[in-house]
Each structure stands twice: as structure tokens, then as C-alpha cells.
Amino acid sequence: MNVGLEHYLVVSGLMFSLGLMGVIMRRNLLVIYMCLELMLNAANLALVALSRYHGNLSGEIVVFFIITVAAAEVSVGLALIVALYRKRQTAHVEDLMAMKF
Amino acid sequence: MPPLSDILFYVFAALALICGALVVLSRNPVNSAMFLVLSIISLAGLFVLLHAFFLAAVQVLVYAGAVIVLFLFVIMLLDLKEEQRRKMKTFGAVTGIISVLGIAFVFWHSLIHSSLPESLGTTDGSTLALGRLLFTSYSLPFEILSVLLLVAMVGVILLSKKEQK
Numbered sequence: 430m431n432v433g434l435e436h437y438l439v440v441s442g443l444m445f446s447l448g449l450m451g452v453i454m455r456r457n458l459l460v461i462y463m464c465l466e467l468m469l470n471a472a473n474l475a476l477v478a479l480s481r482y483h484g485n486l487s488g489e490i491v492v493f494f495i496i497t498v499a500a501a502e503v504s505v506g507l508a509l510i511v512a513l514y515r516k517r518q519t520a521h522v523e524d525l526m527a528m529k530f
Numbered sequence: 531m532p533p534l535s536d537i538l539f540y541v542f543a544a545l546a547l548i549c550g551a552l553v554v555l556s557r558n559p560v561n562s563a564m565f566l567v568l569s570i571i572s573l574a575g576l577f578v579l580l581h582a583f584f585l586a587a588v589q590v591l592v593y594a595g596a597v598i599v600l601f602l603f604v605i606m607l608l609d610l611k612e613e614q615r616r617k618m619k620t621f622g623a624v625t626g627i628i629s630v631l632g633i634a635f636v637f638w639h640s641l642i643h644s645s646l647p648e649s650l651g652t653t654d655g656s657t658l659a660l661g662r663l664l665f666t667s668y669s670l671p672f673e674i675l676s677v678l679l680l681v682a683m684v685g686v687i688l689l690s691k692k693e694q695k
Contacts, residue, residue, distance in 0.1 A: 431532075432539045435641060437576070440543045442637035444550050446630050451554035453626035459559050459605060463566050466597065467550050470573055473589075481580045486659055489582055490668050493660070496585075496592050497675050501682035503597050507604045508689040514608050 437478035444471035458510050458520045462503070469499050539579055545572035559610050563601045567594050584657045 444467060451464030473492045480488025514520055549569035553562045570593045577586035664672055 432536045436539065436543070437580070438637075438641060440547065440576070442634065442641070443547055446634045446637070447547070447550045447554055449633060450626060450630045453629065454623065455554065457559060457610070459601065459608075459610065460553075460562050463553055463562050463601065466566065466593070467553060467569065470570060470593075473585075474573060474576060477577055477580050477582050477585060481582070486663050487667075489585055489660060490663055492582075492585055493588065493664070494671060494675060496588055498678065500592055500597060501679055503600060504686050505682050505689070507600055508686040511604060511607065512689050520608055520610060 434478055434482040438475055441471045441475040441478070444468075444474065456522050458513075458522060458525075461522070462506055462510070466499065466503070469495060535579055538575070542572045542575040542579070545569070546576065559605050560602065563598055563605065566601075567598050570594050570598075581654050584660050 448464045448467035448471060451467065452461050455461055455464065473495055476488045476492050476495075480486060480492075510520060513525070517525065519525065546569050549565045549572065552565040553569060556562050556565065570589060574586040574589040574594075577583075577589060
């Protein structure tokens, strides 16, 4: 059986589920962030595969934008985590239940 | 004997998924970051198989280069120890697994029961074609993105500055 669009979509779906499971099950803020990256990458894979099999380059442009926005998001999020750690000395979500400092 | 590209697809897909699972499962955040690098690099391999060469290069440069370095830097800065075994709340675990299975089921169901459209021809994601599209049809989003990067940079500097008295 030749590898087609379905195969890529299945890999992308499995990867998204893995990332979602990590976000829900893990309690370390940084690991949750990495799992978010995994989910973004799954979406990227689906977009690239669809654009390849649809003969339209716009999907790849969107992936380019997603990568850029993800880089910005990671830098801001990590700065927030560092600021939070300075105040509370923890990066564990169960120790961060209150919204105010 | 299947063609080489199919074999490569299975190798890269298996690597990406196994390393993705290890990101979720490993206890030490540094190990998670390293497995994330491997997963991202095998995804770049999948992009090459889809003829998205420019995106594969960007993926390796931006993710494996910049984002993971940032992650490792923060892990070292915070000096995170290996996570102690805390008692898993059964409620959280059960709802987590149920929601993940639900989403996986929705994906699977929609893939099985929908007929994928006929291929309309294939693209070649060369840098030339991508750049031409980026600087003609998508030039406004491109410029907005540069402003977004500037805003993110200023925000990060403000957030991580120590408060002065």
C-alpha cells in the first residue's frame, strides 16, 4: 500500500493526541509547554500534507506563520514561567492554584 | 519491495511518535527536551518527504535550534529537579485519558468515513515558489508577523527584567 495523504493525517492525529495527553496528565509547567509544541507540530504536519496533496502552496505559508508565532509564544511563555518561578519558587501546576500573587 | 520513500515515511513517522511519547512519559525535563528535538527532526524528515524543503530547514533551524535552546536554558536556570512521584489523582487521570481517547476517536472516525478528495496535482515547496507567494499574496501578514515578533521581544524584556525599587 502506497503512502498517501491518509498516512500523514493519521500520524498527525496520533501526535496531536499524544500532546493533548501530556498537557492533561503532566504537572510540570515546562513539560506542559513542550507538549503544546508537539500539538502545534502535529497541526503543521497535517497542513503540509494537505497542501502537498491539494497542489496549493498556501498551506505551507500558513505553516511558516505558525512556526514564527510559536517561536514568539514560547519566548513570552518562558519569560512568564521564569517570572512566576522568581515569585513562587515552583514550576508545578498544583502549587499554582491561586490567580493572584 | 516498497519504494524507498515509503520506507523512510514509516521510519520517520515511528521515530516522531515514539519520541513524542517519550516527551510525555520521561520524568526529567531535560530528557523531555531532548526527545522533543528528536521528534522535531524526524518531523522535518517527513516535511522533506512531502517536498517542503524550505519548511524542513526552517523547522530544524527554529525549533531544534532556537526553541529547544530556550527550553534548556530555562530548565537550567530554574534548576528543576526530577519530578518526585506524587500521587496521581484518579479523577484527573481518568478524565484525561477519556478526553484523549475521545479526540483520537473523532480523528479516526472522520478519516474512515470521509472520502479524501482526489489529488489535484502536487506542489513543490521550493524556496523560490514559497518566497514568491510570501512576498506577493501574503506580504501584509508577513509584515504584521514582523511587528508581532517585535512586540514579543519587548514583552519578554519587560517581563524578565528585575523590578527596581
